[in-house]
Amino acid sequence: MTECRVGRGEGAVGSRPVTRRSLIRSGLAALAAAPWARPLAAATGPARHSGRRAPPTQEGEIVLGVSAAFSGPSRGLGTELYRGSMAWFNHVNDNGGVNGRRIVLKLTDDGYQPDPCVANTIQLMQDESVFLLFGYVGTPTVTRVLPLLKRFREEQVYLFFPFTGAEPQREPPYGEFAFNLRASYRQETAGLVDNFVRIGRRRVAVFYQNDAYGRSGWAGVREALAAHGETIAGEATYMRGTQFEASMRAQVEILQAQSPDAVICIGAYAACAAFARDAADLGLHIPVANVSFVGSENLLALMREGRADPDSHTRFLVNSQVVPSYEDTSLPAVREYHELMERYDPLPPENVERITRGEAYERFPQSFVSLEGFLNAKLITEIIGRMGDEPDRSRLEEAVFAVRNYDIGVGERVSFGPDRRQGLDSVYYTVPEGDRFVPLADWEARFAIP
Amino acid sequence: MRVHKLFRKLRFGIFALFALVVLSIFLLSIRTVSSELETEYVSNSANIARNIADASVDILLNRNLATLQSLIDQFVEIESIRYIYIVSDTGEFLAHTFVPGIPEEILASDPSLTEPVERSLPGLGEFVEVGSPILSGVAGTVHVGMDTEALALKIQRAVGQQIYLLCIILVVGVLVSIWLVKSTAKPLEELLTYVVELARNGGEASDNGVLARKDEIGDMARLMRHAAGQGPPPPKWRARVRGPG
Numbered sequence: 017m018t019e020c021r022v023g024r025g026e027g028a029v030g031s032r033p034v035t036r037r038s039l040i041r042s043g044l045a046a047l048a049a050a051p052w053a054r055p056l057a058a059a060t061g062p063a064r065h066s067g068r069r070a071p072p073t074q075e076g077e078i079v080l081g082v083s084a085a086f087s088g089p090s091r092g093l094g095t096e097l098y099r100g101s102m103a104w105f106n107h108v109n110d111n112g113g114v115n116g117r118r119i120v121l122k123l124t125d126d127g128y129q130p131d132p133c134v135a136n137t138i139q140l141m142q143d144e145s146v147f148l149l150f151g152y153v154g155t156p157t158v159t160r161v162l163p164l165l166k167r168f169r170e171e172q173v174y175l176f177f178p179f180t181g182a183e184p185q186r187e188p189p190y191g192e193f194a195f196n197l198r199a200s201y202r203q204e205t206a207g208l209v210d211n212f213v214r215i216g217r218r219r220v221a222v223f224y225q226n227d228a229y230g231r232s233g234w235a236g237v238r239e240a241l242a243a244h245g246e247t248i249a250g251e252a253t254y255m256r257g258t259q260f261e262a263s264m265r266a267q268v269e270i271l272q273a274q275s276p277d278a279v280i281c282i283g284a285y286a287a288c289a290a291f292a293r294d295a296a297d298l299g300l301h302i303p304v305a306n307v308s309f310v311g312s313e314n315l316l317a318l319m320r321e322g323r324a325d326p327d328s329h330t331r332f333l334v335n336s337q338v339v340p341s342y343e344d345t346s347l348p349a350v351r352e353y354h355e356l357m358e359r360y361d362p363l364p365p366e367n368v369e370r371i372t373r374g375e376a377y378e379r380f381p382q383s384f385v386s387l388e389g390f391l392n393a394k395l396i397t398e399i400i401g402r403m404g405d406e407p408d409r410s411r412l413e414e415a416v417f418a419v420r421n422y423d424i425g426v427g428e429r430v431s432f433g434p435d436r437r438q439g440l441d442s443v444y445y446t447v448p449e450g451d452r453f454v455p456l457a458d459w460e461a462r463f464a465i466p
Numbered sequence: 467m468r469v470h471k472l473f474r475k476l477r478f479g480i481f482a483l484f485a486l487v488v489l490s491i492f493l494l495s496i497r498t499v500s501s502e503l504e505t506e507y508v509s510n511s512a513n514i515a516r517n518i519a520d521a522s523v524d525i526l527l528n529r530n531l532a533t534l535q536s537l538i539d540q541f542v543e544i545e546s547i548r549y550i551y552i553v554s555d556t557g558e559f560l561a562h563t564f565v566p567g568i569p570e571e572i573l574a575s576d577p578s579l580t581e582p583v584e585r586s587l588p589g590l591g592e593f594v595e596v597g598s599p600i601l602s603g604v605a606g607t608v609h610v611g612m613d614t615e616a617l618a619l620k621i622q623r624a625v626g627q628q629i630y631l632l633c634i635i636l637v638v639g640v641l642v643s644i645w646l647v648k649s650t651a652k653p654l655e656e657l658l659t660y661v662v663e664l665a666r667n668g669g670e671a672s673d674n675g676v677l678a679r680k681d682e683i684g685d686m687a688r689l690m691r692h693a694a695g696q697g698p699p700p701p702k703w704r705a706r707v708r709g710p711g
Contacts, residue, residue, distance in 0.1 A: 130536075159536040182532045226565050231535035253565045266566040 076117040078400060078407060081140030083161075084153040084179075085128035086365055089259050089286040092314035093385055094153045095364045095377060097179050098123070100389025101151055102362035103353070104397065114400045117407070122146055123365050126157055128256070128284070133157035137164055141173050147400075147409065149175040151392060154309075155182040155229030156256065162190035169193070172409040174416075176399075177392035179385070180309065181338065182232035186438060195416055196438040197392055197430070198338035201282070204307045205236030206243075207443040208280055208336055211459045213244045217277035217303065221250040223267055223291050224282040229256075233282025233307055250274030258287040260318045264294040271300065277465065278303040285315040293319060296329045303463045306335045312446065312453045313383040320451060330448040334456060334463065337444040339391060340426050341455050342382040349425025353390045357382060384446075384453070391424055395439065398422065473647040480643040488632045495628045500621045507546065507617055508582055508596060514541055515598035515610040522552065526560070526605050535561045546616040548593060553577035554606040578607055584614075591615050653683040661690050669694035 084094035101121070109118045122144050124136035133152070140146045141164070149165075152158050158178045162185055165175060175194040178185060181201035185194035212220055222237050224230030230253065238248055252267035268291065271279060279295070281288045281304060292304045292315075306315065312335045320326035345351050364377050380386065400407055402415045419439075422430045430439040446453035447462060456462060518541060525534045538550040542563045551562035557577045559568060569587045580597035587593060593611040600606045656676045663671035669691075676687040685700045692699040692707065699707040 130539075155532060156536065156539070159532060183530060184533050184536075187528065187530060226563060227539055228532040228536040231561055232532035235529070235531040252567045255565050264566075270567045 076113070077120045078114060078117045079120045079122050079144065079146045080148055080150040080176075080396070081122045081124075081137070081144060081146030082149075082151045083124045083126045083133050083136035083140065083157070084151060086123070086125040088127040088129075089257055090128040090153070090284045090311075091377070092285060093179060093309070093311045094125075094128075096311065096313075096380060096383050096385035097151055097153060097389035097392075098365060099362040099379065100353070100357070100383075100386030100391075101393035102389075103356040103360045103386070104390050104393035106360045106362065107356050108393075108397050114397055115405050115407075119397065119400075121150070125365075126153075128154050128157060130156050130160040134160050134164065137161045141168060141171065146173070147407065148396075148412065149173060150177065150396060151389065152178040153180070154178075155180045155184075155232055156227040158182065158194075159184045159228045162193060165193035166190060172412065174409075174412055176396050179388065180229065180232075181307065182229060183235075184228070184232075191437055194437065195432065197395055197440055198308070198388060198438075199441050199443050200236075200438065201233045201307055201309075202236040202239065203441060204336040204338065204443050205233055205280060205282075206240040207445070208305045208307075208334075209237060209240035209244070211445070212278045212303070212305075212463075213241075213246070215459050215464050217463065217465060218244065218246055219249040219275065219277040220246070221252075221271045221274055221276035221279045222248055222282065223252050223254070223271065223279055223288075225256050225284060225287065226253040227256050229309065230282045233280070237280050237282075249276040254283065254287045254291070256284070258290065260286040260290050260293075262287070262290055264291040265298065267291060268294045268298045268300055271295075272298065276302060278305065278463075280305045280307075281310070282307055283310065285311040285318065289315045289318040292333060293329055296332065301332060303334055304332050306333065308336055308338045308384065308388075310335060311383070311385050312337070313380045313385070316448055316451060316453065317378075317380075327448075333448050335446050335453055337384050337446055337453075338440065338442070339384055339387045340442075340444055341446065341453075342384060342387045343452070343454065347426050349391060349394070350387070352394075352425065353387050354382065356390070357386065391426065395419075395422075395424060395430065473651060477643060477647055481640055484636045484639050488629075488636050491632055492625070492629055495625050496621075499624045499628075503617065503621050503624065507612055508594060511547065511594070511596045511610045511612050512582075512598065514544065514547065515596055515608045517541075518550065518552070518608045518610070519598040519600045522600050522608065523605060526552075526600065531560055538563060541610075546612050546620070547610060548591070548613040548616070549611040551609050552600070552606055553609070555604055560606065577609075578603060580607065585611065653679065653681075657683050657687055660687050664690055664694050664696075669696045 082098070084097065085091050086094045105119045105121070108114060113119065122140060124140065126133035126136055137149065140149065152161065152175060158175070158180050159182065161175065165173060166189070175185065177195065177197045181198055181204055183200060183202060184190055186196060186200060209220055220237060220241060222234050224234050234251065241247060250271045250273070252270040254264065254267060279302060281291060288306050288310050295304055316330065319329050323329065340347055340350065342350055342353065345354065364379070399415050399419060402418055403411055416432045417434065419430060419432045424430050428440055428442050432439060445456040447456045518538060521537055522534060525537065534552065538552065538561055541547060542550050549563050551564070551568070551572065552560045554560050562568060569590065571585060571587055580599055582594055582596045585593045585595050592614040594614055595609055595611045597607050597609045600608060653676065656674055660671055660674055660676050676683055677691070678684065685703060688697065688700040689703060691697045698704070
């Protein structure tokens, strides 16, 4: 477990066990310091780097528990989501924290596997007594954690902004224990299907990870196609954890036999990149769509690596996103994101190198995933800030519901309420252009059937 | 002079008896273990299918297929359960664990079938599949496939352990019987040596230790010596040697 004391220019600075006593001591110190604390509004404004570090002796802190993929084939997702969050938290802490309290992330690695995620969550809730759970990655992991939140409901530990668009944390019986910022997979897949059908590509097949995540996307595609009077044209699966080097020939051949007009992939970047590569190699020249979870930059990096003509493998890709393009600097949040990512350039968690057996992780200057992490961090800071000087779990839900028409800076306002546990609904579509994904302007021009 | 040949039949008999016992237990074990394990596996699979079916009702009615998939993913981690799939009442596959796709044989089968069936899936292996209806079948059916190769392996392992134990008992038993035979044969050899010497020397023979023995060998040596006119019979045989007169 890594504890990240968030400060300017540092991704993680050492590890220190948090005990009840230390939390109480921190709380008392924060109470004492509260009258002199900088107001949140000053810390959450547009990036105005003051050039001074937060006082190192400041004791008050709010601990957020994180279990995410920092190792394995999906480590890019956990790492980039974390880096985006850290860019914002560094900024907040450098400006005095939230009502005088620094935000500290307690990191655990689950490698995108359900069982470690459950164990991590129990540890975070019971041993570490975190204030809330934040920035989890993945559907198979989150769906297994939700019953835990219900089991310990009297402790009111909520899960905030997991990096998954699956339905279980949006619907009964577990929806009341989680808050989401991003649009759902149902919305993403519906958008993809609608656009494919609109340009005459009605036979849509699905390539998916054979777990709760894949099934969630599969169900979204199925439902969207049903609205157009269609059914899934074909389906093929892969095992979670499949590497880019694996062959997807069998999957491509299964789908090829059904002559689809388009394929929607519900997977992680390594497997989806492998599928897109093999599809291109085997002559399946149809649009291959991915949902936001894929991690577009990681996908593209894999597919372009070492290729003389990388565009030949990527020209059929179209990815849906749940945050706007990080190149759209007309949006205030994107400008902030650029500035803070550049200023802090957060490092991956310090133990990632060890976890991945010394394999270096190449950071992306910007990515959709880190932008999402950035927005998650920005919103959770706002929510905690609304709780005043004495944040209390029992008032957390109330503080979330008080978020109404909040301008997070992406052109869409965020609202929560008892019947609304998802902040944003927008879905964006992007296509590769060189080594980046850019907004797709015209579906017809790019993907119409010849 | 050796008398071991007197015990060859005995040793062979002991060995044959042990072998018969081992073989009988081996055959009985195979039959019992395989039948019990097979019954237990089918029964467990049926229970798993029933549990999934019971747990699926609300999930299916809520159209929460991600949770349904998560549920079956947990069950498929159980040893020897190789696949699980859930089919709606209309025959649509709602969740499954197949990679890279649903096998043709399963796509072509009757989705409402709940009786145990044997399946041979190309590239996957041999399976026994059991089903359980969800909400009496109106919401669909759960199917659980068990790997028969894994079952066979388990049977082999269980029987093998028993055979291993029996073989150890057999070896120990034979060794013990050999030791017993040897321990009996040695005084007999000494007696024979004594008697031969007695016969050769006209009733004179050096005591090689058999006369001091308190058992039947000692009695026999003393009787032989008495017969050769060299000493009294052993006390407990004295009356019988002298006769009723």
